[in-house]
Amino acid sequence: MEAVTIKDIAKALNLSTSTVSRALRGSYEINAETKKMVLEYADKVNYSPNPIALSLKENKSRTIGVIVPEIANNFFSQAINGIEDVANKRGYHVVIFQSHESYEREIKNVQHIIARKVDGLLISLSGQTENVSHLLDIQAKKLPLVLFDRVSEKIEAHKVVADNFDGAFKATEHLILSGRRRIAHVTSPSLLSISQERLMGYKTALEKYQIPYDESFVKYCGFEPEEAQKLIFNLIENQKPDAIFTTSDRLALDCFSALKELGISVPDKLSFIGFTNLKVAHLLAPSLSTIVQPAFEIGQTAAELLVDLIEKKQRNAEHLKTIKIPTEMVIRKSSDLS
Amino acid sequence: MEAVTIKDIAKALNLSTSTVSRALRGSYEINAETKKMVLEYADKVNYSPNPIALSLKENKSRTIGVIVPEIANNFFSQAINGIEDVANKRGYHVVIFQSHESYEREIKNVQHIIARKVDGLLISLSGQTENVSHLLDIQAKKLPLVLFDRVSEKIEAHKVVADNFDGAFKATEHLILSGRRRIAHVTSPSLLSISQERLMGYKTALEKYQIPYDESFVKYCGFEPEEAQKLIFNLIENQKPDAIFTTSDRLALDCFSALKELGISVPDKLSFIGFTNLKVAHLLAPSLSTIVQPAFEIGQTAAELLVDLIEKKQRNAEHLKTIKIPTEMVIRKSSDLS
DNA sequence: TTGTACGCGTTATCAT
DNA sequence: ATGATAACGCGTACAA
Numbered sequence: 001m002e003a004v005t006i007k008d009i010a011k012a013l014n015l016s017t018s019t020v021s022r023a024l025r026g027s028y029e030i031n032a033e034t035k036k037m038v039l040e041y042a043d044k045v046n047y048s049p050n051p052i053a054l055s056l057k058e059n060k061s062r063t064i065g066v067i068v069p070e071i072a073n074n075f076f077s078q079a080i081n082g083i084e085d086v087a088n089k090r091g092y093h094v095v096i097f098q099s100h101e102s103y104e105r106e107i108k109n110v111q112h113i114i115a116r117k118v119d120g121l122l123i124s125l126s127g128q129t130e131n132v133s134h135l136l137d138i139q140a141k142k143l144p145l146v147l148f149d150r151v152s153e154k155i156e157a158h159k160v161v162a163d164n165f166d167g168a169f170k171a172t173e174h175l176i177l178s179g180r181r182r183i184a185h186v187t188s189p190s191l192l193s194i195s196q197e198r199l200m201g202y203k204t205a206l207e208k209y210q211i212p213y214d215e216s217f218v219k220y221c222g223f224e225p226e227e228a229q230k231l232i233f234n235l236i237e238n239q240k241p242d243a244i245f246t247t248s249d250r251l252a253l254d255c256f257s258a259l260k261e262l263g264i265s266v267p268d269k270l271s272f273i274g275f276t277n278l279k280v281a282h283l284l285a286p287s288l289s290t291i292v293q294p295a296f297e298i299g300q301t302a303a304e305l306l307v308d309l310i311e312k313k314q315r316n317a318e319h320l321k322t323i324k325i326p327t328e329m330v331i332r333k334s335s336d337l338s
Numbered sequence: 339m340e341a342v343t344i345k346d347i348a349k350a351l352n353l354s355t356s357t358v359s360r361a362l363r364g365s366y367e368i369n370a371e372t373k374k375m376v377l378e379y380a381d382k383v384n385y386s387p388n389p390i391a392l393s394l395k396e397n398k399s400r401t402i403g404v405i406v407p408e409i410a411n412n413f414f415s416q417a418i419n420g421i422e423d424v425a426n427k428r429g430y431h432v433v434i435f436q437s438h439e440s441y442e443r444e445i446k447n448v449q450h451i452i453a454r455k456v457d458g459l460l461i462s463l464s465g466q467t468e469n470v471s472h473l474l475d476i477q478a479k480k481l482p483l484v485l486f487d488r489v490s491e492k493i494e495a496h497k498v499v500a501d502n503f504d505g506a507f508k509a510t511e512h513l514i515l516s517g518r519r520r521i522a523h524v525t526s527p528s529l530l531s532i533s534q535e536r537l538m539g540y541k542t543a544l545e546k547y548q549i550p551y552d553e554s555f556v557k558y559c560g561f562e563p564e565e566a567q568k569l570i571f572n573l574i575e576n577q578k579p580d581a582i583f584t585t586s587d588r589l590a591l592d593c594f595s596a597l598k599e600l601g602i603s604v605p606d607k608l609s610f611i612g613f614t615n616l617k618v619a620h621l622l623a624p625s626l627s628t629i630v631q632p633a634f635e636i637g638q639t640a641a642e643l644l645v646d647l648i649e650k651k652q653r654n655a656e657h658l659k660t661i662k663i664p665t666e667m668v669i670r671k672s673s674d675l676s
Numbered sequence: 677t678t679g680t681a682c683g684c685g686t687t688a689t690c691a692t
Numbered sequence: 693a694t695g696a697t698a699a700c701g702c703g704t705a706c707a708a
Contacts, residue, residue: 003397007686017686018694022687052393052399052685053685056684057686057687058687071418072416073415074410084434088435088450093454095432096434097422115389117389343701344701353679356678357679359702363703368677387701390700390701392703394701395683396684679708683703687698687700690696690698692693
């Protein structure tokens, strides 16, 4: 009973496939009655065009590929939300791949995704990615490409990012204005663009208030389970910060956990601000002020741009651009974490 | 430079497309030299077959559809992780749709996914889904179908779930054995299979220790932001429980948050256990003992089963089965949440 | 061993 | 206004 095709309709109605096709897409001049008949019958038998045949014909898959480091990461799952939102509205499928923060897997994903003939690619770089030749390959193939969130200076491409500099600047400034001076910065691997941009914001804020920059107050933390704990203990014991600016839910939570073990009270001894998304962070760490990451909007914007690129709807789509999505600061005043 | 096809190779090598095709798939008897030549050339020009053409020919998309309530939910993102893990290994794409806990959107997703000609469907039901006729439609179309985590009694199909009864029983028993008697149960909407199964586990444990079951100690909580808070305040003030058994990260965190506002200490006045995944929960709520949800394994198992169904590799795939994945209990002893 | 021809579902082009 | 045909890329039955 399945898979009713144009051919079936044509046969049933004693028409040619071309007539049916025209009737279905309404376009060409066609006898109103014939058209009506076809439409009714098609509706009755629940006809829907075979997207695979369409793809073959148009040499398009109406699919966009997405490569992210980790789907079970609040930032990326929200970003994917935004991507799917736009993609579905505009008639595209989304296929998702994870690099699991591995450069090699990222390359494999890129190859796989190219072989699968997606119409365009959205990518957020792994924590290990330094070389971007796999992305240059994509550009060489004229495959529409948009980098989001974790981008690279080494490639000229369309990019959608959060305004990390501004967010980090405001975060640091907020801590300074609360009277803190020994402000530590616990952040993601130094290879990442987001780390670099945030570090610049942090440094610039220190400069503005003439607080000397001390490298030992900045800790880059990878994705291994144990890594953060050690590093944070170390930081707190040696540098004795009076504030910490962290850059993700995970790092913020790791910090809180460490502080709890050390019996250090927040925000009395330590003041906090982080780049986070998670409501969880707010719920359990009421003293954590936050620079809200515009994950959903980044996803939406990146997808919108990519689809425009694919469909060449934007005249100025050819000239590269980097879109910065603003962040929002949420200040928490409660002090009842203990 | 793109899109090199069999035809191109044939032309370049002065062969027919069929010869090239045969050489590529290695199968048929073919001159060893010709074969080698073709393979080398194909490799050189970086040939890869057009999956869309394949799909059209075989009437298969090598794509599986997944419908979940919400991707930005730790349980489901981990489950999707498991699904992708298996799917990619076995050469399938995964397309993900979200019902956002809405019955209507779930139906639309199902329709859309059918029109897109996926080879099979994995679904976890929305919190509103009572009627499953959209799933019966799928079965009528002979489209392989596997339900996971949130399933329904109203449809006979392959199902993969956590052992919710067992987990809930052990959770409740643990609280009882710690000396608690006024054990509340804060859980997801009563429509959901997981809620029902867990309630049974809870009840059975109470029975075993001859603690009378009091309906007012069970609170079903939907997905609206404010809902949980009110309900929990109400529960604590009226029923004055000495323990709470919750069934998700979100609900557990909402409870902790409410308790903090009420100034109730954990675990002195209240003891806790929850069905959770999140490391976050452990980090910030050391007093929260946990029944670990086997999200990743559920995803893997469901995907494995679905692909088997699609490829009919399993002889006994025809006869329906429900696979239960065991849960694991992690007891936290710390009492330093305050 | 290799080449020719067809079909998968659709639309565009060129008749009629 | 409508029908016949080619084409998208591939695999394969059949012919040579």
